[in-house]
Amino acid sequence: MENVHVSMPRIGDHAPEFKAVTTQGDINFPSDYSGSWVILFSHPADFTPVCTSEFMTFASMEDQFAQANCKLVGLSVDGLYSHIAWLRTIKEKIEYKGMKDVEVKFPLIEDITMEVANKYGMMQPGESSTKAVRAVFVIDPKGIIRTVIYYPLSLGRNFDELYRVVLALQTADAFSVATPADWRPGDAVIVPPAGSCGTAKDRMEGKDDMKCYDWFFCTKEISKEKVLSTILKK
Ligand code: BEZ
Numbered sequence: 001m002e003n004v005h006v007s008m009p010r011i012g013d014h015a016p017e018f019k020a021v022t023t024q025g026d027i028n029f030p031s032d033y034s035g036s037w038v039i040l041f042s043h044p045a046d047f048t049p050v051c052t053s054e055f056m057t058f059a060s061m062e063d064q065f066a067q068a069n070c071k072l073v074g075l076s077v078d079g080l081y082s083h084i085a086w087l088r089t090i091k092e093k094i095e096y097k098g099m100k101d102v103e104v105k106f107p108l109i110e111d112i113t114m115e116v117a118n119k120y121g122m123m124q125p126g127e128s129s130t131k132a133v134r135a136v137f138v139i140d141p142k143g144i145i146r147t148v149i150y151y152p153l154s155l156g157r158n159f160d161e162l163y164r165v166v167l168a169l170q171t172a173d174a175f176s177v178a179t180p181a182d183w184r185p186g187d188a189v190i191v192p193p194a195g196s197c198g199t200a201k202d203r204m205e206g207k208d209d210m211k212c213y214d215w216f217f218c219t220k221e222i223s224k225e226k227v228l229s230t231i232l233k234k
Helices: 049-060 062-067 080-093 115-119 159-175 200-204 224-231
Strands: 018-022 025-029 037-042 070-076 108-110 134-139 145-151 210-214 217-220
Touching (some): 018 108, 018 115, 037 159, 049 062, 049 080, 049 159, 080 108, 145 159, 159 224
Parallel strands (some): 037 070, 070 108
Antiparallel strands (some): 018 025, 037 134, 134 145, 210 217
16 A cells, blocks of 8 residues: 555545546546536446446436536446446346436546545545445536535435536526525525625515525525526537
């Protein structure tokens, strides 16, 4: 274990840089993704059932993420030939929940040295010392980490939630707002605190289309059409 660089990148950090071999050729991360959102995610192992269900689901949603200018990049500590064989098996043999003939077109990184997994805190020895946990890094077009989520080996991710995270981050950036619990496009958004957006009196009187529950908690409506036409590609 010489020169093993283990780190836990945090929200607001620059995404750690690396070069890697993937099922779609070599990549230089994150510079190859400059100008796009990207989800870098790890899975424990090829040819395992939870990971297979996840890959089929994520691959089926790739166009939906692309419309939100968001690319996908997977990683496990398996080798390239294992990745290729597993993805071919998924395409040729697996039919699951109405998904079949699923082609995984996004890159899957081989990381047999665990270099990238260690850089991104994907190896969590309390869970497994030989497999990466299910990590998710949502990285913005400037290469800044905006969301980090870790799941244990046994728990498949909710990809609708990951899509919601991307849309919520983009909405927060585009409209200078925050998004409340369970927000989805079309739901009211949270306006910034008093001082940055109207006085406390204005806010309590409901000016500027705001609805205030108290001086510190105000929302305003932004239609689903406005949100989606602003953040999704035409
Ligand atoms: C799975 O993807 O099914 C899995 C992988 C590693 C450990 C447990 C489950």
